[in-house]
Amino acid sequence: MASLHPATATPPPRHSLAPSLRASSLSWSASIAVSRILPPPRLELHSPAPAHGNRQSLLVCAAWTRRSRGEAEQRPNRKSWKQRTDMYMRPFLLNVFFSKRFVHAKVMHRGTSKVIAVATTNAKDLRLTLPSLVDDNACRTIGRLIAERSMDADVFALAYEPKKNERIEGKLGIIIDTIKEHGIIFV
Numbered sequence: 001m002a003s004l005h006p007a008t009a010t011p012p013p014r015h016s017l018a019p020s021l022r023a024s025s026l027s028w029s030a031s032i033a034v035s036r037i038l039p040p041p042r043l044e045l046h047s048p049a050p051a052h053g054n055r056q057s058l059l060v061c062a063a064w065t066r067r068s069r070g071e072a073e074q075r076p077n078r079k080s081w082k083q084r085t086d087m088y089m090r091p092f093l094l095n096v097f098f099s100k101r102f103v104h105a106k107v108m109h110r111g112t113s114k115v116i117a118v119a120t121t122n123a124k125d126l127r128l129t130l131p132s133l134v135d136d137n138a139c140r141t142i143g144r145l146i147a148e149r150s151m152d153a154d155v156f157a158l159a160y161e162p163k164k165n166e167r168i169e170g171k172l173g174i175i176i177d178t179i180k181e182h183g184i185i186f187v
Contacts, residue, residue: 087111090159090187094146096175102133105142105175107150107158117149139171143178150184157185 087110097104107116119142120126121133130138150158160176162168168176180186 090157092116092150092155092158094158094160094176094179096160096172098134098171100134103138103142103171103175105146107146107155116153116155117146119145119149134171136171136174139174140178143175144182146175147179147182147184150179151182156183157187159187 091110093108093110095106095108102120102122104118104120104122106118108114109116121130121138121142126138126141127133130141132138150156158179160168166172176186
């Protein structure tokens, strides 16, 4: 073993990094090896004027999204994920309409637009038996008929989407509660 004189000895290199990846500063952040990874192709980076010597701060102009602005401009009418899958997740939709003289309700399949069950106070048997065609008792009768006819068609879960500024109360609430009481689940 050869003796080393302190003046002539050269210590072995501490890092075996390539010259381009060696730390050039004594700070703790400079001790981390930096690899040169290119940004994703559509991410635009702008470098403003240098703030402190060699350091440049980078500003990200556009967020990384599923669809770029160019794609959105090419297909502006493309539906969202929820809009595309909702008809399969909640296929049967309850539709209720109140006129001044009658109450109409139907259950439709969203994908095929097939009507599964219909009930209205304008039907001949209900028109002749109900004292009023638009009161709470008529709404309970419509809810019961919709529930029975839906179960006959093997539909046990419905969805109801209220219109803008529509509250589920009053006659609409009575119909939906009656349907729930007769064994139909609302999803």
